[in-house]
Amino acid sequence: MERTFGLQNKERRKIKNNRQMLEYVISSLEYKLNSNKKEVTNTTKNSSPEKSPRCEDPDTMKEKTNNRTNNCSDNNYYLRQLQVMQTQYARIKKEQRALYVSNYELKMFISNKNHQLQELQRQVDEVDVLINNVSNELTKVTIQTDALRKMRDDRLSPGVFKKPTQHTQVKNNKLNVEDACRFIAKHIGRHWKKLYDHLPFNPPRSASRRTSDVEMWDKMSLSQDRTDEELARRIYTGGCHPRL
Numbered sequence: 238m239e240r241t242f243g244l245q246n247k248e249r250r251k252i253k254n255n256r257q258m259l260e261y262v263i264s265s266l267e268y269k270l271n272s273n274k275k276e277v278t279n280t281t282k283n284s285s286p287e288k289s290p291r292c293e294d295p296d297t298m299k300e301k302t303n304n305r306t307n308n309c310s311d312n313n314y315y316l317r318q319l320q321v322m323q324t325q326y327a328r329i330k331k332e333q334r335a336l337y338v339s340n341y342e343l344k345m346f347i348s349n350k351n352h353q354l355q356e357l358q359r360q361v362d363e364v365d366v367l368i369n370n371v372s373n374e375l376t377k378v379t380i381q382t383d384a385l386r387k388m389r390d391d392r393l394s395p396g397v398f399k400k401p402t403q404h405t406q407v408k409n410n411k412l413n414v415e416d417a418c419r420f421i422a423k424h425i426g427r428h429w430k431k432l433y434d435h436l437p438f439n440p441p442r443s444a445s446r447r448t449s450d451v452e453m454w455d456k457m458s459l460s461q462d463r464t465d466e467e468l469a470r471r472i473y474t475g476g477c478h479p480r481l
Contacts, residue, residue, distance in 0.1 A: 248336060252329055252332055252333045252336060253333065255329050259322055259325055259326045259329060260326065262322050263319065263322045263323060263326060267319065381424060384424035385424065385425075385428075388421070388424065388425065388432075392432070392435065418470070418473035419470055419473075421469070421473060422466055422469035422470035422472075422473050423466055423470070425469055426465040426466055426469065427465040429465065429468065429469035429472060429473075430451050433447060433450070433451060433472065434447055454468060454471075454472055
């Protein structure tokens with residue numbers, strides 16, 4: 238496309254130069270034609286009408302006749318040349334006008350293609366952002382899935398509540414238990430009710446008491462507009478929380 242545009246510009250400059258040259262030639266021919274016309278007119282005026290042609294010198298008459306003949310021949314030649322140049326000039330103007338129209342259409346075509354390219358680039362950028370967001374969400378879901386899978390495995394393990402202190406020396410049991418509760422609350426979300434039914438309490442809590450606790454926390458969550466994570470963290474770290 239750029240090559241075609243460059244060729245059109247080159248052709249346009251060529252036609253412009255030809256047009257300028259023809260304008261110069263036409264101007265020169267018109268000047269010569271007018272000069273010959275003036276010369277013929279002056280020759281006619283300088284001829285004495287009072288004198289009879291027989292009274293003039295034969296050589297003078299012959300010279301005047303030859304001059305007039307030459308001037309007429311020159312005029313005819315210049316007229317023919319002028320007509321040829323005017324025809325070429327009209328053709329050049331027509332070609333130049335057509336080339337200007339084609340050049341304008343080509344510029345509009347390039348402008349439209351650039352606009353379409355910018356629009357496609359904008360759409361590609363939006364898709365890249367969407368892919369990045371989906372990738373981030375997929376990473377979060379993978380992390381949450383791994384955490385839930387670990388929680389499920391720990392829940393099915395008989396020694397799950399011994400694991401936090403099994404391999405480390407605990408200096409502050411309360412602090413470690415609260416940290417564990419916060420970690421669980423962060424990843425369990427809306428599944429806190431299922432875990433609540435299986436937590437050990439001291440003193441023990443009956444099934445009906447656990448159900449009453451769940452209903453109480455549900456009402457409190459609605460009234461205080463808490464998220465599932467916030468509610469789970471509140472249950473496991475304060476209030477009616479289990480002592481692990």
